[in-house]
Amino acid sequence: MRQIQHYVDGSSMAGTSDRFGDVFNPNTGEVQARVCLATAAELDAAVQVAAKAQIGWAATNPQRRARVMFDFKRLVEGRMDGLAEILSSEHGKVIADSKGDIQRGLEVIEFACGIPHILKGEYTEGAGPGIDVYSMRQPLGVCAGITPFNFPGMIPMWMFGIAIAVGNSFILKPSERDPTLPVRLAELLMEAGAPAGVLNVVHGDKVAVDAILHHPLIRAVSFVGSSDIASYVYATGAANGKRVQAMGGAKNHGVILPDADLDQAVKDLIGAAYGSAGERCMALPVVVPVGEKTAVALREKLLTEIDTLRIGVSTDASAHYGPVVSAAHKARIENYIQMGVDEGAELVVDGRGFTLQGYENGFFVGPTLFDHVKPEMKTYQEEIFGPVLQIVRAETFEEALRLPSEHPYGNGVAIFTRNGRAAREFASRVNVGMVGINVPIPVPVAYHTFGGWKRSAFGDTNQHGVEGVKFYTKVKTITARWPEGSVEDSAFVIPTMK
Numbered sequence: 001m002r003q004i005q006h007y008v009d010g011s012s013m014a015g016t017s018d019r020f021g022d023v024f025n026p027n028t029g030e031v032q033a034r035v036c037l038a039t040a041a042e043l044d045a046a047v048q049v050a051a052k053a054q055i056g057w058a059a060t061n062p063q064r065r066a067r068v069m070f071d072f073k074r075l076v077e078g079r080m081d082g083l084a085e086i087l088s089s090e091h092g093k094v095i096a097d098s099k100g101d102i103q104r105g106l107e108v109i110e111f112a113c114g115i116p117h118i119l120k121g122e123y124t125e126g127a128g129p130g131i132d133v134y135s136m137r138q139p140l141g142v143c144a145g146i147t148p149f150n151f152p153g154m155i156p157m158w159m160f161g162i163a164i165a166v167g168n169s170f171i172l173k174p175s176e177r178d179p180t181l182p183v184r185l186a187e188l189l190m191e192a193g194a195p196a197g198v199l200n201v202v203h204g205d206k207v208a209v210d211a212i213l214h215h216p217l218i219r220a221v222s223f224v225g226s227s228d229i230a231s232y233v234y235a236t237g238a239a240n241g242k243r244v245q246a247m248g249g250a251k252n253h254g255v256i257l258p259d260a261d262l263d264q265a266v267k268d269l270i271g272a273a274y275g276s277a278g279e280r281c282m283a284l285p286v287v288v289p290v291g292e293k294t295a296v297a298l299r300e301k302l303l304t305e306i307d308t309l310r311i312g313v314s315t316d317a318s319a320h321y322g323p324v325v326s327a328a329h330k331a332r333i334e335n336y337i338q339m340g341v342d343e344g345a346e347l348v349v350d351g352r353g354f355t356l357q358g359y360e361n362g363f364f365v366g367p368t369l370f371d372h373v374k375p376e377m378k379t380y381q382e383e384i385f386g387p388v389l390q391i392v393r394a395e396t397f398e399e400a401l402r403l404p405s406e407h408p409y410g411n412g413v414a415i416f417t418r419n420g421r422a423a424r425e426f427a428s429r430v431n432v433g434m435v436g437i438n439v440p441i442p443v444p445v446a447y448h449t450f451g452g453w454k455r456s457a458f459g460d461t462n463q464h465g466v467e468g469v470k471f472y473t474k475v476k477t478i479t480a481r482w483p484e485g486s487v488e489d490s491a492f493v494i495p496t497m498k
């Protein structure tokens with residue numbers, strides 16, 4: 001059986017733990033490879049390599065570091081088809097969606113190509129007599145990233161793209177469920193000219209994560225995954241003196257006002273709810289029609305669209321979505337569907353028991369629709385992370401605004417309307433981190449920043465954009481005095497600017 005090894009110091013490193021994780025082909029349900037799960041000693045070996053590499057890398061001028069990013073982008077673009085196939089074969093998302101996953105990561109690399117400009121510091125000439133003040137952003141040292149299964153291309157690039165461009169070295173601990181693409185990305189970064197040891201991939205589970213959180217040489221940890229683990233990573237990393245940003249789960253709402261272009265909104269909703277089998281932190285699994293008439297029309301149009309959905313293997317170019325990532329995740333989604341029934345929601349379309357001819361053991365779940373879901377239901381409160389859309393009916397704008405605002409998660413939200421004033425008020429008042437106005441998946445572009453609120457994010461800096469640069473650097477401020485003339489007297493009080 002194929003073994004997926006760590007990637008340290010520019011080459012493969014065999015695992016020594018004798019512990020492995022199964023990597024499935026979600027289309028067939030078969031185990032296709034085994035990934036090494038690291039020990040704390042293996043993680044330490046990678047950190048020592050990264051710490052050594054970081055010194056020379058930080059001393060490399062930013063323009064040269066940017067050139068590596070330019071070359072990396074070109075290499076990834078040239079291999080897009082093959083990389084997307086690798087991604088799909090372990091994750092299960094369709095090829096076109098895998099290309100989107102990699103492309104969104106490359107957009108952060110494009111941002112990182114501008115790092116010489118972004119890193120320019122601040123300067124004040126003549127802050128006092130003969131005094132100039134300037135500040136600079138310096139890299140932290142060794143940083144680490146712990147990533148989820150659902151974006152094995154984009155999320156690692158969110159992290160290492162910026163961390164490395166500003167002069168850090170990086171340890172990436174990708175999801176053990178789809179670990180091959182991150183290793184390919186690290187190999188391509190070396191091919192693009194990054195010195196060995198600047199990006200290292202260490203596979204693993206809780207043992208590797210805990211080793212990262214306790215390692216004294218790791219200065220910052222970026223995490224993306226589910227909320228309970230995000231909260232643990234944040235608390236443990238911070239208790240060990242690290243800078244931590246930890247993005248968690250989500251339950252994003254799409255609010256439909258009575259004046260919305262319903263045909264367009266339904267098309268948008270279907271893609272956002274069922275695309276990638278609902279395994280996106282910016283999916284829209286909850287729709288809130290305002291008013292009875294909107295709800296009735298919405299339900300009818302949703303049913304028509306759901307009827308046209310095609311579920312297929314990840315290589316089927318005509319499929320709208322493929323299998324979910326594992327048998328355990330499929331069972332979890334199906335349990336939530338049963339829970340929804342038991343809680344009294346109306347199961348309008350049941351995706352359980354869906355099978356694809358020739359792929360009977362694949363991890364497929366059909367599109368599922370619930371109506372009359374109530375805020376107190378557990379299936380509404382919790383993240384399902386599957387192709388399940390819940391209709392929660394609201395009578396007024398205020399009620400629709402309250403639902404996402406009071407929900408424990410606060411990643412993204414969307415409003416569909418033709419009324420600019422209502423959209424503006426909604427965007428201003430809603431208690432959620434990222435808002436779409438007639439945009440179903442409002443993932444900000446790379447030069448803005450990505451981050452939710454409430455249980456969707458722990459820590460206070462977002463991913464990528466200027467916030468990302470701040471996360472991976474520390475500010476140094478220099479006050480320089482070049483006095484003229486005679487010796488000045490000693491000062492025994494704090495200097496002030498009069």
Ligand code: NAD
Nearest residue numbers: 147148149174175205206209225226229247248249250281
């Ligand atoms: P997960 O929390 O199971 O795993 C994330 C990472 O944590 C993996 O690298 C995994 O190996 C590690 N991990 C797992 N169990 C651990 C433990 N007990 N202790 C320490 N580390 C552990 O998440 P997932 O299932 O891979 O990804 C899906 C989740 O990620 C969803 O909740 C989704 O909403 C969330 N997500 C959030 C964002 C965001 O930006 N907010 C983006 C993508 C995904």
